[in-house]
């Protein structure tokens with residue numbers, strides 16, 4: 052089933068129906084918003100099958116550790132392994148094991164990236180600037196400690212964004228599937244190119260072995276450092292996309308992670324609200340990005 056084919060409306064409609072009926076399940080009283088896992092990151096079989104179902108349905112699942120973890124970093128690695136995530140991204144600022152600790156860092160120490168601040172982060176998928184051979188297809192975001200106030204995450208399944216845009220105007224999908232629609236200029240530090248210019252589509256079919264293609268999305272709402280195609284259709288598509296992201300649809304999921312809770316996802320769109328730390332409550336997150344999708 053290739054629901055990307057703009058000429059095959061019947062297949063697309065079947066897929067839309069299956070997505071909508073999956074979202075219906077979230078309204079049921081016994082829907083499991085937080086799936087139980089062990090404090091070392093081990094996922095019991097029953098929970099793994101719920102995670103599998105939610106990933107299939109929504110591309111993300113939230114979990115909660117049964118008690119407080121001794122070693123959150125190794126628990127995160129453990130979680131990734133059990134959901135088939137193996138190829139960790141080599142991020143510029145990640146520690147050697149390639150999982151990034153996100154916490155407010157003193158700017159003098161050289162980190163001026165927003166993730167290491169307490170500022171809000173707008174809608175994006177992770178690694179939207181990565182070269183195409185290093186696409187970030189999955190992500191584990193884990194909370195070791197929450198802030199005093201704020202730091203809420205919002206999640207949105209790219210499939211629902213695709214559906215919204217295609218239903219508004221199928222030409223929006225064509226515009227945002229253009230491989231040159233979004234360009235990120237090279238990153239040069241001290242005269243050395245640390246990342247070449249990358250141009251990319253926003254919507255990209257991802258071909259997974261023995262499966263029909265699935266949707267991957269590369270996007271950031273940041274205006275800084277992104278050059279969008281300036282034709283009218285692209286600009287209209289972006290207006291529609293931005294409006295949808297900022298709306299409060301049935302598919303937007305807002306949640307503030309507590310210690311020991313996290314998100315496993317196929318790199319869905321997400322945000323973070325601004326937060327304040329206190330001496331007792333300093334926000335610490337771990338972020339693991341992978342080049343492959345979840346496979347359970």
Ligand SMILES: O=C(O)CCC(=O)C(=O)O
Nearest residue numbers: 153166172177204323336
């Ligand atoms: O801190 C967070 O809650 C999310 C951070 C994030 O999305 C990122 O660093 O890409």
Ligand SMILES: [Fe+2]
Nearest residue numbers: 175176177321
């Ligand atoms: Fe992110």
